Amino acid sequence: MKRLLTEIRSCTICEGHLPLGPRPVLSISPESRILIVGQAPGTKVHASGVPWDDASGKxxxxxxxxxxxxxxxxxKFGILPMGLCYPGxxxxxxxxxxxxxxxxxxxxxxxxTPHIKLTLLIGAYAQKFYLGKTAEKTLTATVINFEQYLPTYFPLVHPxxxxxxxxxKNPWFESDVVPVLREKVYQILSENI
Structure with a gap:
């Protein structure tokens, strides 16, 4: 894993498309139990190099x-965005x-990462990539039907x-989805490997 992370962090494959240059941002280890797949770093995260180091992360x-x-x-958590660098x-x-x-x-x-028990798919890009044809037609429909993707995936709207x-417009998310998410996270983090 160490060698792979070094390779990823030195990636320049799409350098010509990145206005701030390449700076792959991820955080993961072979022991990670919950994988967070988001979109791509914003400017604040690009500057700090720390994933989810912004209001969305809070x-x-x-x-x-x-x-x-x-x-x-x-x-506990592995963080692997769909795009590893700030896209512009x-x-x-x-x-x-x-x-x-x-x-x-x-x-x-x-x-x-053999210990991943749950993958959080944050946003439509992650959901389309991981769920493929099983994703609903809209992000809202995919998130409201989150239970059909458990126990492997948990689709979420971006925070x-x-x-x-x-x-x-969708108060059910906070009342119905977030409590289930917290419970799943608690269960996984409480388990002994």
């Missing part, structure tokens, strides 16, 4: 019911994750402040 930790120390413990900015926010990353790296990383309107 909200995600609240949903999970964990503190920062637990969240960044790679024996578009009209409506950050650009989509670069399409090269997940096909190139995810399989190789997953081969070395970005940009999604506050979605969350206000």
């Amino acid at each position: 909200e995600l930790r609240r949903w999970l019911g964990v503190n920062e120390e637990e969240f960044y413990d790679t024996k 900015r578009g009209r409506g926010g950050d650009l989509p994750p670069r399409p090269e990353c997940a096909p190139l790296w995810h399989g190789r990383v997953l081969e070395k 970005s402040p940009r999604n506050l309107i979605w969350r206000k």
